[in-house]
Amino acid sequence: MQEQLAHQEIYYQDVISRQDESRALWHDIKKYMLAMENLVSKNDQSEAQNQLTTLKNKFSNLEQLVYTGNSIADGILNYGSNKAQSLGISINFDLWLDTELNISPVDLYIIIGNTMDNAIEACDAFPAGQKQSISCTLRQKNHVLLYEISNPIPQVSVKKAGDIHGYGLENVKECVNRNNGFISVKTENDTFCVSITLNV
Known part of the structure; x- marks a missing residue:
């Protein structure tokens, strides 16, 4: 909190x-x-x-200010955007939300905050001058919220291979299940992608 x-x-x-x-x-x-x-x-x-x-x-x-109309989501997204920018990492946003979401602000922080931090950490592991970009989609259609974030996987990392996104991801999965949502975590073409669907 x-x-x-x-x-x-x-x-x-x-x-x-x-x-x-x-x-x-x-x-x-x-x-x-x-x-x-x-x-x-x-x-x-x-x-x-x-x-x-x-x-x-x-x-x-x-x-540079991210604005969706939902103050909670905006707070999380702008914090992540500013953090990424300070490290020379860009985030490409695709956003569309209602002003109100029927989901706990804490759960929203767990889901978006952890996955965005992990994506930023992965991109920051690339050599200086080769910082990568992150793709982030957060779109609402009727009562369904789609959140997807993806980033390239660094060849060399301070963590073991496959472990760069371990921190906080289990909390995210637990949070998604608690909200009767669906989560997909996959690695394809040297890109790590987390896709989440929630009923809001």
Whole structure:
């Protein structure tokens, strides 16, 4: 519960920070546009391109916040996304949720938190400069929630082969069974994949 609260606090602080950034950006956007128009009129294409790149980067930073409308899921996903980003690992999200899910927040943390931590740990085991990406799907259709996360398997790991995802996975399986769900864990083409279906 303390970890859940910490994740939510980080998420809400991130939301507030990005709202402030967004307001500041919209306040200054006309200045950026006028500056670029002036540079183009003076045929200073190089500096105009620099200004455009700066503006794109500012918008890109705002887009990094994961938003599904469900605050619990958002807190978990953003925590994992920020953790991965700090290690040079990208997560490709495919998300669609209702604002309310009929599942315990603690169970949601166990399922998503453990599997995402394991995927990040696996990608971080790759050599520097070769960090891999993670695919994460969390989609709800009617009362069915599909969660799937996959990552490449490192050839060399601090853990024994096949053991990189051992930590917490048994807790995940127990949690899925407690919620009358289905879990599939498989390795194929050097990719480790966990697929979970829950009735929510």
